Structures are given as C-alpha cells and as structure tokens.
Amino acid sequence: xxxxxxxxxxxxxxxxxxxxxxxxxxxxxxxxxxGSPSVxxxxxxxxxxxxxxxxxxVVPVTPADxxxxxxxxxxxxxxxxxxxxxLAVLARLVFASFQIAGQMVGVQMGMGMAGVMDPQFGVQVxxxxxxxxxxxxxxFLAMNGHHIFIKTLIESFIWVKPGTLHLTQATYNxxxxxxxxxxxxxxxxxxxxxxxxxFSHVGMGIIAKTVPQIPILIVGMPLNIGVGFIFVGLxxxxxxxxxxxxxxxxxxxxxxxxxxxx
Numbered sequence: 001x002x003x004x005x006x007x008x009x010x011x012x013x014x015x016x017x018x019x020x021x022x023x024x025x026x027x028x029x030x031x032x033x034x035g036s037p038s039v040x041x042x043x044x045x046x047x048x049x050x051x052x053x054x055x056x057x058v059v060p061v062t063p064a065d066x067x068x069x070x071x072x073x074x075x076x077x078x079x080x081x082x083x084x085x086x087l088a089v090l091a092r093l094v095f096a097s098f099q100i101a102g103q104m105v106g107v108q109m110g111m112g113m114a115g116v117m118d119p120q121f122g123v124q125v126x127x128x129x130x131x132x133x134x135x136x137x138x139x140f141l142a143m144n145g146h147h148i149f150i151k152t153l154i155e156s157f158i159w160v161k162p163g164t165l166h167l168t169q170a171t172y173n174x175x176x177x178x179x180x181x182x183x184x185x186x187x188x189x190x191x192x193x194x195x196x197x198x199f200s201h202v203g204m205g206i207i208a209k210t211v212p213q214i215p216i217l218i219v220g221m222p223l224n225i226g227v228g229f230i231f232v233g234l235x236x237x238x239x240x241x242x243x244x245x246x247x248x249x250x251x252x253x254x255x256x257x258x259x260x261x262x
Contacts, residue, residue, distance in 0.1 A: 013056060015063035019162050021052040022077055024153060026084030031149050032095050033137055035088065051150065059157035067163065076163040083165050083261060087152065090175070090257055093182045094250055098136050100183070101190035102129020108197040109228035110221050128232060132189065135236070139243045148251045156258040170260050178253070188242060192235040193228050200227045 025048040029035050034047065067073050106126030140146075200223060208216040 012063050015066055016056050016061045017052055019061050019063070019065050020055050020059060020157075021048060022080045023084060023156070023162060024048045024052045024055070026081040027088055027149060027153060030085050030088030030092075031146075032088070032091050033140065033146065051153075055154065055157075059154060061157060061162060065162040079163055079165045083156070083160065083258075086171070086175070086261070087149070087254055087257060090178050090254060091149070091250060093178050094185065094246055095133065095136060097182045097185035098132040098189065099126075099129045100186040102126045102132050104186070105129075105190050105193045105197070105228060105232070108194060108201075109224050128193075128228070131232070132239070135239065136243055139240065140247055143244065143247055145247050145250070148254055152254045152258050155255060159259045160261055165261055168260065171257070174253070174257055174260065185242075185246060189235075189239065192238065193231040196231040197224055197228050200224055 025045070028044050028048045028051070034044065067076050103126045106128045109128070201220075204216050204220045204223070207214060
C-alpha cells in the first residue's frame with residue numbers, strides 16, 4: 001500500500017515541476033540557437049523537461065503558485081510565456097544585427113538576388129549574413145552563452161514570482177535601447193566591408209568617366225564581389241572581439257531585464 005505522505009509529496013513535486021516547466025519551455029523555444037525552427041520540437045521539449053527536473057529542488061517554487069481556476073491558469077501561462085519571450089527577444093536582437101549587416105553588404109556587392117535559407121530564423125538571408133551568423137553562433141557557444149540563459153532563468157525565480165510580471169517604463173526603455181543597439185552593432189559589423197565596396201564603386205565611377213571604353217558594368221560586378229569577400233575575411237579578427245564584448249554585455253543585460261520585471 002502506497003504511503004499517503006509519499007503520495008502527497010509526489011503530487012507536490014509534480015505541481016512544482018509543472019510551474020517551473022511553464023517558465024522554462026517558452027525561453028527554450030524562443031532563445032537563439034536551440035530555439036531555431038530547424039531544431040525539432042521534441043528536442044526542445046526534452047531539454048525543457050530536463051532543465052525543469054534539475055531546477056525542482058533548487059528554485060523556491062511551491063504548488064500554491066499555480067492558480068486553481070481555469071482562467072487563472074490561462075493567465076498564469078500567458079504571463080510566463082511573455083516573460084520568457086521578452087528575455088529571448090532581447091538576445092535575438094543581437095543575432096538579428098548580423099542579418100541586417102550581411103544584407104546591406106550583400107546588396108552593395110551586387111549579391112542582392114543571391115540568398116540562402118537561414119535555419120535559425122527560417123527566412124531567406126544573404127550569403128554574407130548567413131556566414132556572419134554562423135560565426136556568431138560559434139562564438140556564442142564557445143563563450144558558454146547558453147549558460148547566460150540558464151543562470152538568468154534560475155535567478156528569475158527569486159526576482160519574479162511565478163505568475164507575476166510587472167512591465168514598467170524601464171522595461172519598455174530597455175527594449176527600445178536594445179533595438180537601437182541592434183542597428184549600431186550592424187553598422188560596426190558591416191563598416192570595413194561596406195567602406196571598401198563603397199570606395200570600389202567610387203573608383204569605378206571615376207574610371208567610367210575618364211576611360212569610357214572600359215566595360216565597367218562587366219568588370220565592376222566581379223570586382224565588387226571580390227573586394228567585399230576580401231574585406232569580410234580581413235574583418236573577422238575585429239568581428240571576434242566585437243562579438244565577445246556584446247555577448248558579455250548581453251550577459252549583464254539579461255539579469256537586469258529579468259530583475260526589472262519583478
């Protein structure tokens with residue numbers, strides 16, 4: 001015969017697992033890299049369940065945090081999904097800057113029509129943007145960037161009680177600053193290659209005026225592509241230090257964002 005105390009303990013732990021899972025799953029599904037559409041949903045569910053099982057004896061969650069009514073439970077789920085989505089969007093803004101920079105440089109190089117499917121976002125992007133995106137993902141994982149999300153997730157249960165979310169003016173200002181910073185990062189990433197291709201355009205314009213016999217349209221396209229790829233490669237050293245700084249900044253901003261919603 002099953003002991004009543006053991007049965008109550010099991011139900012209590014299961015309710016704690018459900019409460020934690022509701023917060024963990026949205027963050028796993030929305031966060032960069034593992035939240036990519038190319039990652040099977042089964043993998044995301046298993047990762048969410050594994051993290052939730054590990055956090056059950058760690059985080060201060062009780063079965064009383066789950067509402068008893070159906071409308072209350074629905075509001076609880078929506079609140080937790082919004083919390084995870086806001087943290088994930090803050091990180092995705094950094095990765096979106098690579099796509100913006102790559103698209104701009106690709107258009108300047110004359111490769112606007114050439115594109116590949118990005119498995120992380122499920123959209124068509126330029127070849128340069130996809131290259132920068134893959135490099136950024138490798139840097140992110142090499143720096144243990146995914147640990148930032150796990151650490152923030154654990155600490156968020158202390159700052160933000162499950163089912164409670166306070167969106168303030170500071171949260172709005174933080175998201176607006178992160179969006180503006182996305183374009184700043186894009187400009188810094190594309191600056192070397194974009195400047196080189198721009199001066200290449202200027203030089204070809206001068207040649208076209210001074211020596212009209214040269215078929216500048218035929219010569220210019222491969223020249224722009226070659227110059228662009230050369231400076232994209234030369235800028236990788238600069239790209240590494242830049243991305244490390246911004247990923248470290250992301251590690252400081254995510255806890256601040258989570259604490260501000262408590």
